[in-house]
Structures are given as C-alpha cells and as structure tokens.
Amino acid sequence: xxxxxxxxxxxxxxxxxxxxxxxxxxxxxxxxxxxxxxxxxxxxxxxxxxxxxxxxxxxxxxxxxxxxxxxxxxxxxxxxxxxxxxxxxxxxxxxxxxxxxxxxxxxxxxxxxxxxxxx
Numbered sequence: 001x002x003x004x005x006x007x008x009x010x011x012x013x014x015x016x017x018x019x020x021x022x023x024x025x026x027x028x029x030x031x032x033x034x035x036x037x038x039x040x041x042x043x044x045x046x047x048x049x050x051x052x053x054x055x056x057x058x059x060x061x062x063x064x065x066x067x068x069x070x071x072x073x074x075x076x077x078x079x080x081x082x083x084x085x086x087x088x089x090x091x092x093x094x095x096x097x098x099x100x101x102x103x104x105x106x107x108x109x110x111x112x113x114x115x116x117x118x119x
C-alpha cells in the first residue's frame with residue numbers, strides 16, 4: 001500500500017510541476033487560470049491522499065475549503081476577464097458566442113390587406 005501511495009504522490013507532484021510551468025509560461029490569461037485550477041485540484045487530491053496515512057482528519061476539511069475557493073476563483077476570473085463580444089484574433093466572430101443572427105426580414109404585405117377577403 002505504501003508503494004501505491006508513493007506512486008500517486010509522485011504523479012500528483014509531477015502534475016503540480018507541470019501546472020506551475022503553465023502558470024509561468026502560459027500564453028494567455030485563460031491558460032494561466034486553467035493551470036491555477038489544476039494546482040488547486042492537485043492540492044485537494046494531495047490533501048485527501050495524505051489525510052489517512054498521517055492520521056489527520058482535518059486535512060479533509062482543508063481540502064474541502066480549498067475546493068470551494070477554487071470555484072470562487074473561477075467565478076471571479078470569468079466576471080473580470082470574459083467578454084462575450086470579444087473577437088478572435090483572426091477578426092471573425094467569437095465561436096463560443098451562442099447568439100444567432102437575426103433572421104432575414106420577411107416581405108411585408110401592403111397595408112390593409114391582412115385578414116381581408118377578396119371577392
């Protein structure tokens with residue numbers, strides 16, 4: 001069991017290192033934010049993984065608080081950075097925009113012809 005615990009710990013440590021590299025070199029704000037989320041998720045996993053072998057049940061509580069703070073960090077990022085009218089670098093419209101363009105105008109009938117019978 002100790003070997004499996006060590007293997008998971010090393011895997012999570014590798015994930016932390018890769019996440020730190022992405023935060024440091026990330027090309028954009030979104031990449032850096034996702035890497036920070038990876039760090040938070042990895043931190044939660046490490047705390048839960050170490051709670052039993054160390055005999056500290058409080059580590060699970062800390063992991064829960066860290067997970068809740070990660071959600072708040074994402075909400076703060078979205079509220080501050082995300083712009084629905086932003087254009088992608090090639091000048092086209094934002095592909096994540098789910099709004100549809102207005103339907104083409106229907107030809108209108110002449111005034112007074114709606115609902116009137118011919119005869």
